[in-house]
Amino acid sequence: MGSHVRARRAAVALGFAGLLMAVLGAVMIVMVPSIIKQQVLKNVRIDPNSISFNMWKEIPVPFYLSVYFFDIVNPSEILQGRKPQVRERGPYVYREFRHKSNITFNDNDTVSFLEYRSYQFQPHKSRGLESDYIVMPNILVLAAALMMENGPISLKLIMTLAFSTLGERAFMNRTVSEIMWGYEDPLLHLINKYFPSMFPFKGKFGLFAELNNSNSGLFTVFTGVQNFSRIHLVDKWNGVSKVNFWHSDQCNMINGTSGQMWAPFMTPESSLEFYSPDACRSMKLVYKEEGVFEGIPTFRFVAPNTLFANGTVYPPNEGFCPCMESGIQNVSTCRFNAPLFLSHPHFYNADPVLAEAVSGLHPNPEEHSLFLDIHPVTGIPMNCSVKLQLNLYIKSVKGIGQTGKIEPVVLPLLWFGESGAMEGETLQTFYTQLVLMPKVLHYAQYVLLALGCVLLLIPVIYQIRNQGPKDAESQPGLATQPDGLPSPYTPLLQDSLRGQPTSPKA
Template sequence: MQKNISSQSHRIKIIFIIGLLLTLTAIGSYFLSDDLIYLQVTEKLKLQNNSKALDFLLNPPAIIYRKYYFFDVQNPVGILNGEKPRLSERGPYTFRVEWDKKNVKFLNKDRLKYSPITTTYFEPSLSAGNESDIITFLNIPATGVINQMNQGKILGFNAIMVKASLDHLDTKLFIKRSIGQLISGYNDPLMELAELMDNAQNDGKFSLLKNNGTEWQSYVINTGYSDPMNVGKIASWNGLKKLNYWKSDKANQISGTDGTFYPPFLNRSSVIESFSPEMCRSFGLVYLKDNEIDGVKTFDFHLPSDIFSASELEHAGFCEDKCLGNGVLNISSCYGGVSGFISQPHFLNADEKFVQAINGLKPNKQIHDFLIHFEPTTGVPVAGNVRLQINFFLEPNEEIDLAKKIQPVLLPVLWFDEEVRLNLEIKKELSKIAFYVRLVFRIFFLKLNT
């Protein structure tokens, strides 16, 4: 009797497993063990000709919007006389983003080369204003001249000559410009002078999006053919295997992916590395919490709160002389010497002194955190918000009228929120994959315990 029951139970298990296999085969994916799960997922994620993974990389099935929030300077004359800056946030001014990749070429089975191009289109229906809106904004070219003068980097010019040039061009430290001009570019006398003197290729224009729609960089990445866990990882950028902006090899490392494709099988202790040309460095995201986005269970990863810690930056070699403080990264070395700094919006996770030096800032983790939602089995980013702030350091110069009385301050000019959301169809496929992976694990756990 016991033998018959055992035999019947065994047959039921066999029938159940066969039925499960048929079901999984019908949707194009089945798993029997950890090894087969690994093989099935990694095989799907390899970058090969005519593969879905390659199509995903070249044509991300996602909706991407970049939202700009500008800081309108309310007391420009007061700042020139030593007052604390008073700012009013304007926005969002929302742009639809299209990612394209040109010159795609397999160098061999393990290496893929391409040039990414990002093009933006204004979306008035998703914006709080129009491109014609006028704001009072920091004159960044003039700030750059003053910064370089203070650092003694303008060769052949003394303060009298710089002052005479600024006066002749009627240069102001704060200017009124439209949102469209700031984004797309406007003619600037200092930029025209720089072009004339240095033969610079800037058409005499200043733009916050100088690379919009242009081909200015190239990547060579790993296809995952030999090692699927390396899929998407950068082998070189613009022909470089490491940067030359920083003081240490660690800081100059180019590691991780370009931010559109990630290796699979994430866990809560993973550090997800990416390289950002705009940040002039690689960085890592760390686990924050479990979540669910449109039916897809996710691991949420974000920028660690100490990503721009002064001690960490100095230890890694990101500070040329000394850091201004926690929460800000000096990117002057890769932006022509202008004292530009990256931070999180409203100086989230930065020293309180940066917030207190400005009227109008309110850091809020809910709306200012840099956060990506990953489906952990495939490593696919289901959604995310890439949020960063651009700042410039203002400092006095007794010999230049524009800067005689200003107080040293790190002035925010804008922050952006690049919002990415996968198409619903892809989310459903990810949800299926994750469901069947979990189902198989449960079945084998039950089988081992019966």
């Protein structure tokens, strides 16, 4: 009797526990998505109390700048009107350090900051040294010549004489370090003396001289603390909400973020838009596919075919013109009027005539396309590789002897890739708090609900099993009478069950 009571109490206790688990699981199914969303919103906004704030302030991801130069093989033949021939040299790899300073929180739910960048050469990751010599177009000579194309012949002759006196030629042989970070040039000093507003360079001239130990301008972005709908979007850059480099309001608009974080809860219909001070414009990347990075689900975004398309192919880009072939963007208006163009490396995704005009170019999507892998729940980049090519339009200018008989051509100078991937302790913290914990909660709610339902069945099964014998004893016509005395039919029933003939006694 005691064991029967204990079993009944245990069944009731398990049923009660199952009820609690089932209720808790059901509540979690309703509440967990909202809780996760609130936690994500809390931790991705620009707030000193959020998990991602230190990541935003001092980017922990190791970034690398890989530079590939196009070494000119036949400079003398180019001067005679022959097709340029180049060979790719590199990569020359630099560790890129970024940190924000002058962080100021404003009353209108925005924060202003300057982001500084510095670079350190990484010999062990490079294929070559900074002391390597590269034959490159003399940008100062060829750009100045083209800028004077429509000038008076007398001024061109003076320029030719000045070039000769200073020993300037159309092509130069410089080290990687000089091309990157600057070199002394007497022509630059002369231009700054008589035309002080022509070039922004006041000391050494180098393609990356302005980037090292400098900032990318004053960004003011929305924090998302008061109004989440505009989180990370740029409010102003250097105090303006649109630039004046281009020829349409649409092209001059500063859209998207500063290129470091985006709004969370992305879908395949989302796009990545950001303002790039180096390109002097906003860019938009589009969704390509889902992926996984170190166990973290990602969305991959890539450049659309229209990113550098000309106005004929893609009318909204008409504001970036005057344009040439599709696939290159004229950036002369924001680069001291020098005939410089941006494109994908090796003229990938551009009009084929551009790559065909230069020997030694081999565009392919695996090596030359750019991508960003974003964790869609938080909008934080996990892995990225942004690749761009800098090109110079060159041609013979009548009256300036140094340009010889150069045929018009868009000549690639170099291409570079900025890459970074989350790793180490930062990756582990991110995975644990923003991926693993939400996943555990997601599965726990269904486990609790299923386990609760199973436990709820235990008292039901126990009750059914214990009702069986009682029901059998209560059936009519069995061996006992209501008063508990033996039935007169008992012998007959027993004999019948044994299969023996029976005869009632008189």
